[in-house]
Amino acid sequence: MLSETKSASSRKKPKFGIVVFPGSNCDHDTYYVLRKIIDVDVVFLWHKQTSLDECDIIILPGGFSYGDYLRTGAIARFSPIMNEVINFAKNGGFVFGICNGFQILLEAGLLPGVMIRNESLNFVCKDIYLKIENNKTVYTKGISGKSSLKIPIAHGEGNYFADEKTLSELEANNQIVFKYCSNDGSIIEAANPNGSVLNIAGIINKEGNVMGMMPHPERSSDSVLGKTDGSLIFKALVNNIFN
């Protein structure tokens, strides 16, 4: 029926697509949060697909795609769906990488820099605090009244590194979105869980449509888990793009 063909703009709810790579393991958590808490349409996109199923926003979820072999995200970056994701991003489409998804965005060259092993060499799984460094992005605009966001991390390779030139560009263009901080919002070395340069936890591209972050907002979105700051990011994204 013709009436069933709806364009992105006339569709009632925003449609999120979560890419599933072999080894993704936060795909279902993200799906649950988007559908049940944020109340948007959401579908899984298998990594061998070559279509994004008319999704408005693509999420690359956390996990250990391809066993993290070679380098985190290095092999997933060549999955068939990534050509579509890269084209989508280059045409202004919103792409949000969480943890392993962030690592994949770096390997794909959609965001600058690399991830190396945590300075401690430990896999770190705990709640950390994030300071919003740029509150004008579609992912953060409108989040107010918080000196920091409490969101968990869970990674072994979240030690963000970029050369001096790239770091100055990130700073000059206001591309650093989140930094690790203490619970009162101070950016201090003691609050840096992995050795990331400048306490960087999340960055956005110059155009403002592709963001990657190491912490897991989907793990702090349901009040049943005792923390909901992560939901603020998903809500901001929906509000800023669709309302």
Next chain:
Amino acid sequence: MFKAKVLIKRRKTILDPQGKAVEIGAKHLGLSNIKNTRIDKYIEFNVDANNKKAAEDEVIEYCKKLLANPIMEDFEFTLEEI
């Protein structure tokens, strides 16, 4: 057919947390003269190409696009006809 032996080296300016940790082990062993331990990657594979130039081109592409991350790593390789 050629055998390729590739060495992927992390650039000296980039911290190698694994090398650093292993060196702590050296200290515990009492090997106090060990300095600047770096852990690199060694990768071997065959290239089914007709001539050395074609094999070389393919190895370089493999290294540049996948095996090494040009932001933090350099690579070198040897090719031997087998």
